[in-house]
Amino acid sequence: MFVEFLYELRARKVPVGAQEAIGLARALAAGLHESSLDGFYHVARALLVHSEAHLDDFDLAFAQHFRGVHVEAKAIAEELLSWLRDPIKTRALSEEEKAMIEELDLEEVLRRFEERLREQRERHDGGNRWIGTGGTSPFGRGGFNPSGIQVGGSAGGRSGAVQNADARRYRPYRSDLTLDVRQIEVALRKLRAFAREGGDRELDIEATIDATARNAGEIEIVTRPPRRPNTRVILMMDVGGSMDPSAALVSQLFSAAKRATHWKELRSYYFHNCVYEKLYRTEGLQDPVPVRELLRECGKQHKLVMVGDASMAPYELLGSSGYGGGAGSSSEPDARLPGAAWLMMLRDHFDRAVWLNPDGIGPYPHPTVDAIKGIFPMFALTLEGLGEAVSELVRGRGRA
Amino acid sequence: MSDFRRFRGTERYLTSEALEAAVNCALVLERPLLVKGEPGTGKTLLAEAVAQSLSAELIPWHVKSTTRAQDGLYVYDTVQRLYDARFGDGDVRDIRRYIKLGPLGRAFSASTRVVLLIDEVDKADLEFPNDLLHELDRMRFRITETGDEVAARERPVVLITSNNEKELPDAFLRRCVFHFIDFPDAELMREIVRVHHPELDRSLADQAMQVFYEIRKNTRIRKRPSTSELIDWIAVLRRAGVSEVKLDKTLPFLGALLKKEQDLTALADQLAGGRRYRS
Secondary structure, three states: OOHHHHHHHHHOOOOOOHHHHHHHHHHHHOOOOOOOHHHHHHHHHHHHOOOHHHHHHHHHHHHHHHHOOOOOOHHHHHHHHHHHOOOOOOOOOOHHHHHHOOOOOHHHHHHHHHHHHHHOOOOOEOOOOOOEEOOOOOEEEOOOOOOOEEOOOOOOOOOOOOEEOOOOOOHHHOOOOHHHHHHHHHHHHOOOOEEEOOOOOEEOHHHHHHHHHHOOOOOOOOEEOOEEEOOEEEEEEEOOHHHHHHHHHHHHHHHHHHHOOOOOEEEEEEEOOOOOOEEEOOOOOOOEEEHHHHHHHOOOOOEEEEEOOOOOOHHHHHOEOOOOOOOOOOOOHHHHOEHHHHHHHHHHHOOEEEEEEOOOOOOOOOHHHHHHHHHOOEEEOOHHHHHHHHHHHHOOOOOO | OOOOOOOOOOOOOOOOHHHHHHHHHHHHHOOOEEEEEOOOOOHHHHHHHHHHHHOOEEEEEEOOOOOOHHHHHEEEOHHHHHHHHHHOOOOOOOHHHHEEEOHHHHHHHOOOOEEEEEEOHHHOOOOHHHHHHHHHHHOEEEOOOOOOEEEOOOOOEEEEEEOOOOOOOHHHHHOOEEEEEOOOOHHHHHHHHHHHOOOOOHHHHHHHHHHHHHHHHOOOOOOOOOHHHHHHHHHHHHHHOOOOOOOOOOOOOHHHOOOOHHHHHHHHHHHHHHHHHHO
């Protein structure tokens, strides 16, 4: 019965429920699977999986449930793969050495593989026992063993792997992230405004009817410019250093913002710790843009979103870029302006600006966080905080 | 359910077992089929093939960024009515004359079973799929202006394609049969090429395929060429009377395969690298 299989899928976080179970039962009753396991695989996959991100989980669950191939818990495998991701160089082996490597039959290899999986607790390279890279143990990748199990990646010197323990074709499609990206997208959707701009090309039906009636039934056409999205957003993100733990969260926000089609314009810039005279177009702090030039280009109707943990050494905020973390000091007067002054300049330029803090808004005082809170309205980078920030950004015109 | 005809692909459209299973599931369960996959793997063509094999009419609905769910149901042509009211053509009191059914409305009101293709559903607004949930589920809707109900006599076969530009809502996904079109392996690709270019010289086909897979292997190429591009490219080669191709600087009609400037540079780099390696 396939109900157990559904629970197997649920355990792997594939969202299946009664609806899927009934659908599958109906399909089987109609004989769609043609009484074969192969047919069942295809039918079940079409009905139980709703996104390519889950195809990999489905394959794993199917393999475990129906073929009896033992697959260790996903968590262990993930960790294991991370050890194997960047293999060290394969050892050059002499013929004698190659002969010495024991040839094992599949049963034996599988049994030992599981055993080893349970025992191993750390990364291992170049050895002959543990799962690692570049070694002669039967397990691992990029290594040499004629009857070994290859774990992820490409085979090494010789493709003698008896069985590729993970022929998982849909692995690249899994993304445990996207679920949250949609939530962020929905939150960002509120950040839109329409304006009627350009030529009168749209018929204003209400006004036309009104004008026609006033005109005693003689048709009087009233047109108006079409509604267009008119939100321009500038995203400035703190990268590196203390922001590294939040990198995943920030990149989610970034991809959601990138995909939002309801904005007229999205500009994104990066800075490190605090903004000084320049911002950067790339994450690696390349391709600088002077802040003053940016302010010249962007009107005050742009919505500014700063993302950063706002915790830095006080001198970074209050000292000038000359001795702060800022890049490249120059002799111009700009170089002597402290970070706080640059932040205030940004704040003053735009009608609406917010600061999103991935660390959340803690109850404890922190010198620089408090100082920046005094400049920008600050919100936690959570769904809730994002919602509040968005309503701050759309609230009326001008400063409250 | 004995009257149901299994989908087996058509002469011009080759399928895999998985794709057939998915289409047949959708037919039997009368649920929409959601097809995803790389651009150019034949998502839209699938709808044509299904329509052909069922000998049913195909009603395409090409979704754009400005498309609203309402457009698919019906449009009330106020302007025409206003015009007629003034210039007195016909009976303006009959509001039904000014209701124009959209693709979904036409599919529902058709007297026989039709195939409805909702193409590139992810192009539209984020809420677009949610707005269609009820209509696709019940296969009926009400025209507010007249109070009439449009209900499907024969539930249409609904195919939905997505290029993954936006995430689709869970509630929508749950109601669909899902299929992800894999990129065809070399063997299937050979068959596909044969179906589209039956008189193609065998050696040219092999060479073209080799070049094609070689280019796809280059990880620096951002928009990798897909099936439709290979078919187009071979068509151009045949028209131009090219009899052999190999992967070097003289590769003809590269524009049919690579569509981005960076990709052309990436390929040029690869070729230059290869030459240095050989010398």
